[in-house]
Amino acid sequence: MKLLYRPRTVVTAEVAKLIPALRTAIRPKPLKLSNEEGTLGKLNSLSRLVTALVRDERVEHTYSTLSEARDYAERLIAVAIEHGDCHQPTMELADFWLKEKQLVHKLFKVLVPRFRDSTVSYTKMYKAPIAYPASKYEGGNLQARADLPQAILELRNNPLLPVLPRPTPTRNWIHNVLLEEARKEYSQEKRMGEEFAALERMQTMEDPGPDKEID
Amino acid sequence: MLSRAYLALGERLRCFEHNFFCLVKVLSNQHGPPPPSALVLVGTDLHMPHLSIPYPKSDEYDSTLLDGFLWAVPKKRRSREKRLTRKHSANKQLCVKKLLMCTNCGGPHEPGRLCPICYALVKDTTASLYERVKDKFGLSPIEKEILAVYKGETPPRETDRVIIEVPKPRPSFFTRNLRTPSTPANSDSTTVDVVPDTKVIS
Known part of the structure; x- marks a missing residue:
């Protein structure tokens, strides 16, 4: 994913010890997601998304809302990896973000072992295909329908079918580079052998032999 | 008193005549000479009651036709540039998107x-x-x-x-x-379907 926001690096030493670093870009301010019930309602709707992400491992929603929920999901997994399940603040965090309580088991028993040695982010985002014909024409561009999902958020290394196709092999792949070099070496050896044989033949023809006399 | 009332009524009727002829012009889509004098006399029954053309009664008019007549109409001609811009402006176009x-x-x-x-x-x-x-x-x-x-x-x-x-x-x-996996069945028949040659038209 392209980094839209510069990650926040100005963190005091004490806070940096307390909070595990995230692998995603964090925006400087949270998005102003409107909700009728205010801030708590917004957090509840985000927690519903985080719960669905842990349960189904793949969620569809609008891009902005998902990118907001993604940060909280990353934070939850990072804290769970950092502190484990015998840490009261972590369990409180898991209790808040996971509305279905059986998923707390999944978080600590499935997701923590899966992502313990990970060096990249725990989640990944894709842009969903637009269903045409789209209904709105705005600014000369076709916009997606408001009721359709615009993005997909998923946990990495999930057991589901991959949404992206397998990468197409290119000549820069390491085995293609090695095969190309082997092919070159083989053809070079073959050519050298042919040249050597031709040279030998020429020498035998030019050779006067023991019978002939040299002037 | 009565004469003044007649004068006022005549003013109104002249105004109505003008509007009515405009309507007739619009409806018949004619831009030729003015209508015959018989039509001009419509409504002048009060001044000249001896004329045979009667003043039409109010229920003979279609009131919906005359209501709102000459209200919301374009005052100026829309120029060619504005007309074409309204017709083919950028926000009415389907943009060509790149596809992979x-x-x-x-x-x-x-x-x-x-x-x-x-x-x-x-x-x-x-x-x-x-x-x-x-x-x-x-x-x-x-x-x-x-x-x-x-x-x-x-x-x-x-x-x-x-x-x-x-x-x-x-x-x-x-x-x-x-x-679907499929294998062709082995046939025991030895007959061969001979495809007839195409006839050459000479």
Whole structure:
């Protein structure tokens, strides 16, 4: 994913010890997601998304809302990896973000072992295909329908079918580079052998032999 | 008193005459000479009661035709530039989008977005996997990783994952007639169908 926001690096030493670093870009301010019930309602709707992400491992929603929920999901997994399940603040965090309580088991028993040695982010985002014909024409561009999902958020290394196709092999792949070099070496050896044989033949023809006399 | 009233009424009627002739002009779409004098006399019954042309009664007019007549009409001619801009402006155009070919199925997709054909297949198959997981676990916690085994695949013998069999096959980009395994049957017949030669017209 392209980094839209510069990650926040100005963190005091004490806070940096307390909070595990995230692998995603964090925006400087949270998005102003409107909700009728205010801030708590917004957090509840985000927690519903985080719960669905842990349960189904793949969620569809609008891009902005998902990118907001993604940060909280990353934070939850990072804290769970950092502190484990015998840490009261972590369990409180898991209790808040996971509305279905059986998923707390999944978080600590499935997701923590899966992502313990990970060096990249725990989640990944894709842009969903637009269903045409789209209904709105705005600014000369076709916009997606408001009721359709615009993005997909998923946990990495999930057991589901991959949404992206397998990468197409290119000549820069390491085995293609090695095969190309082997092919070159083989053809070079073959050519050298042919040249050597031709040279030998020429020498035998030019050779006067023991019978002939040299002037 | 009466004469003044007659004068005022005559003013109104002249005004009405003008409007009515304009209406007749618009409706008949004629731009020729003015209408015959007989029509001019319409409504002058009060001044000259001896004339034979009667003043039309109020219920003979279609009141809806005359209501709002000459209200909202264009005052100025719309210039060619404005007309063409309103007709072909940028926000009425369908923009041409760049499309890429999916490396999996060959269908078109927008750059930076998933292929709609492949994603619909994946979504359909994943929904059946969710159903199986829901049937198997219900509200009990999932404590192990899941391994989905699709239709036509053999599950591994030793695994530390929970195997879940999905009733749908793994999606493939080949068409159905290419995916079904088929072998041609051996025929014992020795007869050969001879295709007749095409006649050459000389």
